[in-house]
Amino acid sequence: MSTAVKDPAPAKGPAPLWSALRELPTNVWSSIFRNPLPSTDLERASTSFTNFFLHLHPVKVHRNTLRPGYTLGLGLISLFLFVILVFTGVLLMFYYVPSTTQAYDRMLDLRSTVAFGVFLRNMHRWAAHGMVALVFLHMCRVFLTGAYKKPREFNWVIGVVLLLVTLFMSFTGYLLPWDQLAFWAITVGTSIAAYAPLMGKQIQFVLLGDTTVGQEALLRFYVLHVAVLPAVLTLLVAVHFWRIRKDGGLSRPEDGEARGAVPAGMVQAGVVKMRIEPAVESAKRKIYGLQGFVRGPFTKVGNVPDDSVYSWPNLLMAELFVLVLTISAILVISLVFNAPLEQPVNVMHPPNPAKAPWYFLGLQEMVSYSAFWGGVGVPSVMVGLLLVVPYIDRGAAGVGRWFARERLLANTLFISLVILNVIFIVIGTFFRGPNWAFVSPF
């Protein structure tokens, strides 16, 4: 009796290639997005953690971070305006030539031959003005809520540099259309730099690449505007956000701190041991919660927020809302108002008065009283004060609340200086006529 061994029966079901093709969409999708739409807390945390973009956020944030009335979304709007500027700026670069003989004609081309050219230019121009204003307002919010205090001193310093870079970026862009407005605004702006003691003329020469505004200046401003400054700003914004994470999230009122975020140093040193014990316990519990996701030592133990919510979907939805609002505002403004374009440059016919961009008009107004003090002395003192304020104002009271009573003096001084600056800008914009004489706008 022979026992013939039979071949195993071929596997039932579709051929491997066919099944791979059938599952292609699912496999591609799940290779990018590792988690389904989250429905449990674990999945929410895991979604934030495994997605590159969401990973910029912490898994959980303190409730105070989401209060629209606290941040007013000003930092976020500044960021989104910068993103809009990069996007529209790259598109504009396809048409622009940084040459004194071609730049203005290219502006006219945007108006007449390029599809949506005017709209693109409007968006870029209004987003740039908006960013200067919003970054300034964001700084005011941070000051008035005392959010520059320990441990956020250095992030405030990075912020001050961000403000200066933002101003410089807008200023360098101002020259590029090469019309009368651009030429004379930059002539005035760079002549203010020349008032600096000892090095003034040299600084002006480095900026312009010449003794007057011309081809060299246009090329330098262009390179600074499209490459150097955006790269510096991107790097600084990345450090700014990284520091927010390292500083334990956004500032918040003291009662939140007492309940949920006990500074690790205080715990180790045994300070206020009795009073914060429940908070320490709660912080410890949090550590166990987070160890599922974070590898390596987690040094910011004390800053784990207690009164917190998951970033997905709470923070994400709030951010998307601000994004949509920002884009909509810029779109509407760009539909209604056209960016100015004056006559082509005529070096023989300066407008009278020749005015700097609006955000430097306060400086120009002060220069009309004293060239050195207005152009160099006062601005340097102001920037110096902004840089050192978190290292001088050390009291911990009143952090995380608008206009806290404990910060009455600091807030009053700050608001007075802001109002003074605004008054100077308004005078320079509306009340100055030929030869910088006082005129009534009415």
Ligand code: HEM
């Ligand atoms: C390009 C400019 C800037 C961008 C894109 C930016 C973005 C942001 C964002 C998104 C936040 C968190 C949420 C919010 O407060 O809206 C923030 C927080 C912060 N920013 Fe800025 N910022 C900029 C400039 C500045 C400036 C000029 C300062 C101050 C001089 C500053 C100081 C701070 C500080 C200290 C925090 C932490 C605030 C807190 O903990 O409550 N930033 N920034």
